Amino acid sequence: MDDTQDDILWKVGFSSKAEKQVGKLSAEMRARLYALKLDIERAGPEQTSWRNYSLIVGAKDVHHCHLNSGRPRYVAVWKVTDREVRIIQIKYAGPHGSVNYSLFK
Numbered sequence: 201m202d203d204t205q206d207d208i209l210w211k212v213g214f215s216s217k218a219e220k221q222v223g224k225l226s227a228e229m230r231a232r233l234y235a236l237k238l239d240i241e242r243a244g245p246e247q248t249s250w251r252n253y254s255l256i257v258g259a260k261d262v263h264h265c266h267l268n269s270g271r272p273r274y275v276a277v278w279k280v281t282d283r284e285v286r287i288i289q290i291k292y293a294g295p296h297g298s299v300n301y302s303l304f305k
Contacts (some may be wrong), residue, residue, distance in 0.1 A: 208241045210286040212278070214293075221294045229274050232267040233293050236276055245280050245288055259305040266296070275299055 214222065222230060239247055247253050250265035261280040268274050277292040277299065292299050 210241050210244055210288055212237050212241050212288045212290065214290045218290045218293050221292065225293060229267055233276055240278065240288055245278065256301050256304050262304045277304060279304065
């Protein structure tokens with residue numbers, strides 16, 4: 201029996217755009233992104249232990265954090281689409297310099 205499913209409280213998926221971005225990440229960045237996904241599934245959208253975690257100012261229930269501290273820096277952006285049913289969608293995963301935060305407002 202798999203105990204990990206018992207720990208899952210939120211359903212987390214990827215937008216089609218983010219799914220394509222994941223394929224372009226290095227193995228290390230993919231591993232960090234999937235670790236973040238698991239943390240979100242288990243504890244919800246507020247991930248204060250992740251580097252530079254914050255809500256996107258001016259956007260409703262959109263969160264982000266850095267996946268690494270080096271250069272190039274990579275970030276992930278996720279949005280709560282339904283708090284009652286507990287559904288979250290990762291909207292962006294890639295270089296910090298390429299993300300347009302205004303798209304998430």
